[in-house]
Amino acid sequence: MDHIRKRKLKEKAIEALLLLCALLSVFITLSIVVILASESFGFFQEVSLAEFFTERQWTPLFADPKFGILPLVAGTLLTTGIALTVALPLGLLVAVYLSEFAPHQAREIIKPILELLAAVPTVVYGYFALLFLTPMLQQFIPDLSGFNALSPGIIMGIMIIPYVSSVSEDAMKAVPMHIREGSYAMGATKLQTAFRVIIPSAFSGIAAAFIIGISRAIGETMVVAIAAGGMPSLTANPLEPVQTLTAYIVQVCLGDAPHGTVAYKTIFAAGITLFCMTLGFNLLGYWLRKRIREVY
C-alpha cells in the first residue's frame, strides 16, 4: 500500500512541476507586458497620443524632436510586406511539392537544406543583403538607394520560407489519406487535389504557418538594422531607405540615451507598438482559424 501512495505523490509532484513551467512562460509574458506598459505610460505623459499617431516625422533624438510613430510603422509594414510576398507563396508551394509530389529521396535532400536556410545567423543575412543583393539589384534598378526596403525584404522572405514550408507541410501531411484517395477516385489530378482539396482541409495549420511567418518578419531586427538604413520616413517606396521599429530600438540602445529621458522612453513606446502589432496579427489568425473550422 505504501509504495502506491509514494507513486501517487511522485505523480502529483511531477504534475506540479510541469504546471510551474507552463505558468513561468505566462508569468514572463505578463511581466514583459507590464514593463512595456508602465514605461510607455511615462512616455505618453510627455508626448500626447494625438502627436504619436498623427505626426508624420520621427526625430526624437534631435534638437526639434518629433514623435510620430507612423514612419517607423510604415518601415516595418513595408519590409514585412515584401518579405511575406516572397515567403508565403514560395513557402506554400515548397510545402505542396514536398507533401504531394516529391519522391522520397528528393524529400531527404530538400528538407535538410531548407533547415540550413533557417540556421544561418540573421546578421549574416543582413550583410548579404547589404553587400551582395543591393549592388546586384542596383544593376537592374538604377534608382535603388544603397539602403532600401527591397533588399532586406527579399532576404527576410528567403529566411522565413523554412518556417512557413515546414509548418504547412506538417499540416498537409496530417490530412487523412482517404480524402486524397477520394479526390483521385473522382478523376482529379495531383495538382487539382493539392490546391482544391488538401489546402482547404489543412487551412488552420497553414494559417498558423502564415502567422508564424508574419510574426517572424515583423520582429526581425538584424537584417533591417544593417540593410534597410537609419532614416525613418513615411513612404511606400521600397527603393528608399526606411527604418523599422526594431532597428530604431537597436539604434537607441547602442547609443547612450540617459535613463529616464524622453529619448530613453521612446524605446518602450516603440516596443509596445511592436507588441500590439504582433498581438493583433495573432488574434486575427486565431479568429480566422476558429471561423474556418466552424464552416468546415
Added chain:
Amino acid sequence: MGNKIKSVCFALALLIVVARPAFTAPDRQVRIDGSSTVYPITEAVAEEFQKAKRGGIRVTVGISGTGGGFKKFCRGETDIADASRPILQKEMDVCREQGIEYIELPVAYDGLAVIVNPKNTWLSSLTVADLKKMWEPASQGKVMKWNQVRPVWPDAPLKLFGPGADSGTFDYFTEAIVGKAKASRGDFTASEDDNVLVQGVAGDRNSLGYFGLAYYEENRGRLKLVPIVSPATGKEVIPSLQTVMDGTYNPLSRPLFIYVNKASLAKPEVKEFVGYYLNNVGKLAKQVKYVPLPASAYKLAQERFTGLKTGSMFGGEEKVGMKIEDLLKLEGTKK
C-alpha cells in the same frame, strides 16, 4: 576504478594550472570609449601596446560617440574618453558631481570631410552657406532636393548621411556650419558608425555625408571629396594632411583629444598606456591617415600628463576653426 579517478583528477588539476593565467589576465584592463573619429587612432595605439605587452594588459575601445563616451566617463565606467571636441560645461558639471577629475590631452588633428558619391557630377565645391542650408533645423522636412539649395543643381532628392546626436563630429559640424552645437535637422540617416555612413554615401548618387577625413582616405575609390570654400580667404580648399596642418582648411579642422581619469592613473596599466600613447601617437596617427601634432605639442601634452594637470583649456565651450598654432599657444600659456 581507482586509476581512472586518479587520472581524471590529475587532468583536472593540470587544466586548472594551465588555465589560471586566463583567469587572472582580465584584471589588468584599460577601458576606453567615446568618439568614433578618434577611435582609429586609439585602436592603433591599443593594438601596438597590447602587442608590446604580449597580452598581459587588455585594452578595450568602444565607439559610443563623444557624448556617449563622456556620459560613461563621468560615471566612472571608463578610464579614458576619446573626444573629437573639448568637454562641454554640462559634462564638466556631471564629472564634478561624481568627483571625477580628468586630464585633457590633445593627440592629433582632423579635417572633417564632406563627401558625395563619385557619380555626383554637378558639385564642384561647397560654401558654408550651402551646408548651412542643407543641415540647419529649419530645413527639416522642407529642403529635400538639391535644387532647393542651389537652383542650378538637379531636381533630385537630397539624401543626407551624418553622425548621430551622440557624436563629437556632429557637435563640431553643427557648431561650425549652423552656428550652434547640436542644431541640426533630424531627417537624415544618423549613425555613430562611420562605416555605415561610407556605405550609405557610396551606394546612392544623390547622397551627401560628413565624417572624419581618415574614413575618406580609407575608402577613396568609393567616395568623392568636396572642396570647401574657406570663409577667411574665399578660396576652395580640399582637406588633406597639408591643408589641415597649415590651417588653410577652414572651418572644418579640429583637434582630437583623450581625457584620462586622474584616479585611474593609480592603476599602473593605465599610466603605462597613456605614456605609451603620447610617445607613439605622432607616428601612428599618420599611419591611420590623421594629422599628427608637432613635436612641441606632444611635449606640452606630456607635461600635462606627468604634472597631472586637471581641467580643460577650453572652458567648456566649443572653439571653431582653431589652428594648430593656436592650440599650442593655449597649451603653452595655461601652465
